[in-house]
Amino acid sequence: MSAPVHPSRRDLFGLAAGLVGGLTLGVASATSPPAPAASTGGGPPPEPLPKLPEATRVIGQASTPTSPRSVFEEAAAQTAGSGKVSGTTFAPLQHFSGTLTPTDLQFQRHHGGIAQVDPRSYQLLIHGLVDKPLRFTIDDLRRFPSVSRVHFIECAGNGRKAYRAPAPELTPQLIDGQLNNVEFTGVELKRVLAEAGVKAEADWLLVEGGDASVMTRSLPMKKGLDDCILAWASNGEALRPAHGYPLRLVVPGYEANLCVKWIRRIEAKIGPSMTRDETADYTDPLPGDKARQFSFVMDAKSIILSPSHPMTLRPGFWPISGLAWSGRGKVARVDVSTDGGKTWAEASLQGANTGMTAVRFEHPWTWDGAPTLLMSRCVDETGYVQPTYAEFVAARGLGTDYHFNPIRSWRVAADGAVRFVANPEVA
Amino acid sequence: MSRARITISHGGIAAVWVALILSLALIGGCGGDGQGDGRGASPPQRPPSEATAGAAGAPAGLPPVGAVVAPPTQLGLGSPADPALIAAWDIDVGPEGKELPPGQGAVAEGQGLYPQCIACHGPNGEGGIGPQLVGPTPKTGFGDDFKDHPRTIGNWWAYPTTLFDYIRRAMPQHAPGSLTDAQTYALTAYLLHKNGLVDAAFVADAQSLPKVKMGNQVQFVPDDREGHGRVR
Numbered sequence: 001m002s003a004p005v006h007p008s009r010r011d012l013f014g015l016a017a018g019l020v021g022g023l024t025l026g027v028a029s030a031t032s033p034p035a036p037a038a039s040t041g042g043g044p045p046p047e048p049l050p051k052l053p054e055a056t057r058v059i060g061q062a063s064t065p066t067s068p069r070s071v072f073e074e075a076a077a078q079t080a081g082s083g084k085v086s087g088t089t090f091a092p093l094q095h096f097s098g099t100l101t102p103t104d105l106q107f108q109r110h111h112g113g114i115a116q117v118d119p120r121s122y123q124l125l126i127h128g129l130v131d132k133p134l135r136f137t138i139d140d141l142r143r144f145p146s147v148s149r150v151h152f153i154e155c156a157g158n159g160r161k162a163y164r165a166p167a168p169e170l171t172p173q174l175i176d177g178q179l180n181n182v183e184f185t186g187v188e189l190k191r192v193l194a195e196a197g198v199k200a201e202a203d204w205l206l207v208e209g210g211d212a213s214v215m216t217r218s219l220p221m222k223k224g225l226d227d228c229i230l231a232w233a234s235n236g237e238a239l240r241p242a243h244g245y246p247l248r249l250v251v252p253g254y255e256a257n258l259c260v261k262w263i264r265r266i267e268a269k270i271g272p273s274m275t276r277d278e279t280a281d282y283t284d285p286l287p288g289d290k291a292r293q294f295s296f297v298m299d300a301k302s303i304i305l306s307p308s309h310p311m312t313l314r315p316g317f318w319p320i321s322g323l324a325w326s327g328r329g330k331v332a333r334v335d336v337s338t339d340g341g342k343t344w345a346e347a348s349l350q351g352a353n354t355g356m357t358a359v360r361f362e363h364p365w366t367w368d369g370a371p372t373l374l375m376s377r378c379v380d381e382t383g384y385v386q387p388t389y390a391e392f393v394a395a396r397g398l399g400t401d402y403h404f405n406p407i408r409s410w411r412v413a414a415d416g417a418v419r420f421v422a423n424p425e426v427a
Numbered sequence: 428m429s430r431a432r433i434t435i436s437h438g439g440i441a442a443v444w445v446a447l448i449l450s451l452a453l454i455g456g457c458g459g460d461g462q463g464d465g466r467g468a469s470p471p472q473r474p475p476s477e478a479t480a481g482a483a484g485a486p487a488g489l490p491p492v493g494a495v496v497a498p499p500t501q502l503g504l505g506s507p508a509d510p511a512l513i514a515a516w517d518i519d520v521g522p523e524g525k526e527l528p529p530g531q532g533a534v535a536e537g538q539g540l541y542p543q544c545i546a547c548h549g550p551n552g553e554g555g556i557g558p559q560l561v562g563p564t565p566k567t568g569f570g571d572d573f574k575d576h577p578r579t580i581g582n583w584w585a586y587p588t589t590l591f592d593y594i595r596r597a598m599p600q601h602a603p604g605s606l607t608d609a610q611t612y613a614l615t616a617y618l619l620h621k622n623g624l625v626d627a628a629f630v631a632d633a634q635s636l637p638k639v640k641m642g643n644q645v646q647f648v649p650d651d652r653e654g655h656g657r658v659r
Binding site: 085086111112123132133143144145192194213216267271274287288290292294296297382387395398405 | 498500501502503504505506507508509512513516517518519521522557558567568569570571572573575576578580583584585586588589592593596597600603604644645646647648649650651652653654655656657658659
């Protein structure tokens with residue numbers, strides 16, 4: 001059997017040339033589509049886009065084992081910031097439609113690189129304050145009753161660039177691209193814990209990954225027995241290694257650092273373990289020489305993805321479209337302002353709004369050609385309102401370092417250029 | 428639907444016929460194994476809901492079915508964990524240091540081991556591609572206006588045990604898990620000394636390490652954001 005073949009851009013060039021030259025079909029002259037905006041992915045410079053024959057006049061390509069993107073989408077469909085073993089990438093939010101994040105474009109944040117784990121020798125250990133310490137193979141775990149739930153996973157530091165180093169040229173990808181919204185399939189953590197029998201006095205869990213950093217966090221038992229998932233699949237297929245294959249923890253609504261990838265050990269304990277990532281990092285500096293610790297929940301947030309930088313508008317109709325999410329539950333409402341916050345209108349919502357999920361909001365808007373500021377504001381089911389920049393700075397200080405959720409604004413200039421505004425009061 | 432006529436040069440006719448035959452075969456085999464099972468020619472089946480829908484969700488023409496079954500809470504899955512596996516993996520050291528292993532390491536020994544850390548953390552712990560490790564001051568004002576104020580072992584870390592735990596589990600990044608317990612104690616002692624927290628004669632072990640007073644002046648507070656409706 002021959003190896004799977006993915007047509008590359010070069011192959012398409014060849015195909016187009018062959019069909020045009022060899023068959024001499026009466027192909028209408030193909031117009032070259034406009035080149036997409038420069039990739040923010042840091043990959044090799046994009047090859048020029050091919051000229052394709054008119055598709056109704058040539059036979060298409062044979063089916064392939066997996067389906068690659070259109071060459072016209074490749075440049076925009078790139079995460080940014082890849083190439084680090086300890087660091088983050090950013091998902092191209094402005095490139096997405098709907099609510100789910102395509103698997104290969106989900107942001108990645110590793111602490112010791114992408115672990116390669118053989119599922120045949122994989123084991124999950126449950127021990128500590130339990131009646132019987134147990135180990136589970138991946139096959140054992142897949143025999144549990146499963147759940148499939150859509151949840152967002154957002155890095156606690158998402159939005160840092162927009163807060164610490166705001167620039168008009170920031171794209172949604174670089175502002176809030178540490179956000180994935182995924183259908184996870186797995187077993188509820190509480191079911192696996194029930195097999196081992198957690199003792200009554202245990203009030204925390206230590207969750208640990210099997211990667212090079214042996215990533216460790218403490219998770220309150222109450223949350224562990226609530227809605228956490230040990231997930232083996234994302235968007236319908238096995239997790240990719242970059243996302244924790246063969247098993248990761250999903251802690252709905254909590255900062256993504258808790259969603260330990262390649263998870264191999266869960267220990268029931270009394271008290272938190274004060275690991276590096278809950279002491280040195282992931283503690284939030286606050287004014288008055290305080291720092292918030294175990295600040296797990298991601299606050300409600302929203303961002304307009306279109307229009308956004310680097311778009312240029314012409315006067316006329318533009319749907320305002322974006323994503324909104326809250327770690328406290330469902331999105332109750334998203335408000336949109338097209339006049340810099342003077343007036344607000346409720347946007348329509350799309351997608352499963354099942355709690356700790358990202359939803360798509362949309363608001364019809366006709367641009368009259370006058371400069372203005374576009375804003376969105378998420379309100380969640382607990383009544384929490386996404387703060388203005390000024391409210392956020394007053395509460396957290398300029399030096400805070402996690403959970404950045406002030407309202408994001410886009411300035412539309414008279415020439416139609418759209419640029420990011422962090423603080424609309426000084427813009 | 429009609430298609431515009433295709434102008435074909437001499438010699439191209441055979442290729443087009445091959446293409447046509449191939450595409451017909453594919454249409455016939457839609458959803459099948461590519462051999463063509465003829466389903467494309469069958470009249471469409473009515474969906475089950477249309478064929479059998481009855482009142483209140485009970486399909487007409489079918490005997491009653493049981494309700495959705497809730498799975499039992501205990502399933503007997505998994506195997507007893509071997510104590511050797513637990514011993515090998517249970518490496519965390521909590522803030523009281525109860526889990527610290529035997530062995531010891533001195534500041535001077537840690538200094539001798541530190542060169543393997545320089546590539547990421549710099550010759551004096553000033554940071555590089557890895558975080559800054561050394562920096563006793565300043566100790567305050569992080570949330571106010573110190574936008575680029577690095578948080579270090581000396582001005583932020585609250586527990587000496589966290590240093591031992593993290594070095595042993597994750598460092599050095601190019602060879603994680605390669606340090607012995609004694610080497611881990613030594614590097615811990617050296618980094619505490621570089622941050623002005625212990626003197627040069629300090630020897631770290633299970634008894635001495637948890638007693639080290641850290642330099643952070645920041646007060647760590649629990650999460651108080653819930654239930655306010657507004658940013659905190």
